[in-house]
Amino acid sequence: MSGKSGYTEGRERLLGIIDLCKAxxxxxxxxxxxxxxxxxQVIKRYFQAWExxxxxxxxxxxxxxLATIVELQGSWVKDRSTSLYADPFLIGQKILRLQRxxxxxxxLKSWHPVLEHEQISPESLKVAIDYWRSLLPLADRWGGLxxxxxxEPGTTSFSDLIKEELVSEVAFDEAIESLWSxxxxxxxxxxxxxxxxxxxxxxxFETVRRAYLVSFLVTYRYANLDVDSIEKEMxxxxxxxxxxxxxxxxxxxxxxxxTYEKWVExxxxxxx
Amino acid sequence: MSSSKFRNRARRAAHLLFFKRHSKPxxxxxxxxxxxxxxxxxxxEFLDETLKPLDLQVKVVSEEGKPLKxxxxxxxxxxxxxxxxxxHMSSDEAKMCGWRIDDLAGLAISIAYIISxxxxxPRKDLExxxxxxxxxxxxxxxxxxxxxNGYLGEDENGVVYLDWRTLAEVDYKTLVDVLIGTEPGKExxxxxxx
Numbered sequence: 001m002s003g004k005s006g007y008t009e010g011r012e013r014l015l016g017i018i019d020l021c022k023a024x025x026x027x028x029x030x031x032x033x034x035x036x037x038x039x040x041q042v043i044k045r046y047f048q049a050w051e052x053x054x055x056x057x058x059x060x061x062x063x064x065x066l067a068t069i070v071e072l073q074g075s076w077v078k079d080r081s082t083s084l085y086a087d088p089f090l091i092g093q094k095i096l097r098l099q100r101x102x103x104x105x106x107x108l109k110s111w112h113p114v115l116e117h118e119q120i121s122p123e124s125l126k127v128a129i130d131y132w133r134s135l136l137p138l139a140d141r142w143g144g145l146x147x148x149x150x151x152e153p154g155t156t157s158f159s160d161l162i163k164e165e166l167v168s169e170v171a172f173d174e175a176i177e178s179l180w181s182x183x184x185x186x187x188x189x190x191x192x193x194x195x196x197x198x199x200x201x202x203x204x205f206e207t208v209r210r211a212y213l214v215s216f217l218v219t220y221r222y223a224n225l226d227v228d229s230i231e232k233e234m235x236x237x238x239x240x241x242x243x244x245x246x247x248x249x250x251x252x253x254x255x256x257x258x259t260y261e262k263w264v265e266x267x268x269x270x271x272x
Numbered sequence: 273m274s275s276s277k278f279r280n281r282a283r284r285a286a287h288l289l290f291f292k293r294h295s296k297p298x299x300x301x302x303x304x305x306x307x308x309x310x311x312x313x314x315x316x317e318f319l320d321e322t323l324k325p326l327d328l329q330v331k332v333v334s335e336e337g338k339p340l341k342x343x344x345x346x347x348x349x350x351x352x353x354x355x356x357x358x359x360h361m362s363s364d365e366a367k368m369c370g371w372r373i374d375d376l377a378g379l380a381i382s383i384a385y386i387i388s389x390x391x392x393x394p395r396k397d398l399e400x401x402x403x404x405x406x407x408x409x410x411x412x413x414x415x416x417x418x419x420x421n422g423y424l425g426e427d428e429n430g431v432v433y434l435d436w437r438t439l440a441e442v443d444y445k446t447l448v449d450v451l452i453g454t455e456p457g458k459e460x461x462x463x464x465x466x
Binding site for chain 2: 026027028075076088090091092094095096098100101102103104105106107108109110111112113114115116117118119
């Protein structure tokens with residue numbers, strides 16, 4: 001067994017075996033129509049030709065289906081050894097020869113319909129009436145929301161939208177770029193900077209905003225976050241350009257709580 | 273336990289089994305244990321005896337289709353209990369229940385064919401067999417009705433098998449024996465149910 005043709009032929013044979021087994025499993029063929037020994041020989045013959053993981057998975061799949069057929073053969077024999085066994089040929093012939101009335105009569109003799117009753121009791125009616133009485137009208141249940149103030153349509157300016165914080169003055173991309181440049185600038189000397197030293201400013205709002213933007217810098221590989229778990233310190237170091245290599249990709253999430261108390265405490269230390 | 277208490281528990285069991293509460297009628301073993309008590313099999317035996325004069329019986333269907341005598345306590349918990357007719361229906365009664373002769377004949381053919389195929393068969397094969405005796409437009413309609421009522425089940429590959437209602441209502445052995453033992457045309461329905 002060698003060469004490309006042997007490989008292709010082998011895959012086709014395996015797919016054929018799997019299809020045959022599936023047909024038997026779905027009841028289209030008799031389980032004993034499958035020659036297990038012959039098919040195992042075929043699988044064995046091509047085994048050396050398999051190269052990839054996909055080939056070996058196909059091989060394992062074929063073996064697995066053959067095992068199912070062996071199991072079906074077992075239950076086939078067991079079934080035929082019981083008194084419940086009915087020869088499919090005989091049944092087929094009977095179905096063809098018998099009148100519809102004969103068939104219906106045969107069924108009636110073996111049929112014991114299940115009873116199923118649906119009834120409303122006086123007790124359940126009483127519960128239902130009580131519920132109905134206590135139920136508020138839809139208008140009362142859904143009418144609770146106040147109506148909005150009506151005002152005439154007008155115009156607004158871009159600066160008003162910024163004031164309302166509905167749009168940002170600086171585009172998000174620009175903010176990220178700017179922070180990345182700042183990080184590169186601050187790391188010029190030592191190549192890294194303590195995380196809190198970088199994000200902390202005199203405004204708590206701005207500190208949180210910088211932390212939020214830094215999380216994007218790290219996630220998208222514009223910067224690295226190194227955690228020193230012994231000293232309990234975190235350092236940021238910028239990448240010269242966005243790094244996308246699999247080996248270097250950040251694979252863990254680092255939750256960093258930023259509380260107002262922590263920010264105040266850090267500022268006090270800095271001032272002292 | 274006093275007989276009045278026992279009767280009271282049998283009554284609770286009857287309520288559970290007679291009245292349909294889910295999509296399927298009857299009750300599971302664990303439901304009966306909760307409402308009737310740990311010795312619910314004894315209560316059901318009593319209920320079965322009580323129902324005898326009314327030609328009704330308590331029937332248990334296990335998940336694996338094992339006979340009652342082979343069921344362990346755990347099997348009983350998962351098994352479903354029904355109340356069903358003890359003997360069988362007359363053709364007139366079947367007609368009153370909304371079953372036409374074609375429907376019953378088709379169901380008999382379907383069940384017998386699936387039994388002969390070791391419990392499952394492709395829907396296409398079943399359609400071909402039904403089409404021998406039923407008009408084409410009724411074949412699909414009938415098969416869908418059997419599936420909808422729980423007599424047959426169908427998987428995503430179009431393979432049809434016997435479902436919970438057949439297990440609960442039909443005695444396979446009797447069906448196959450009667451089918452094989454019947455000579456064509458000798459046994460007419462006492463009343464025309466068509």
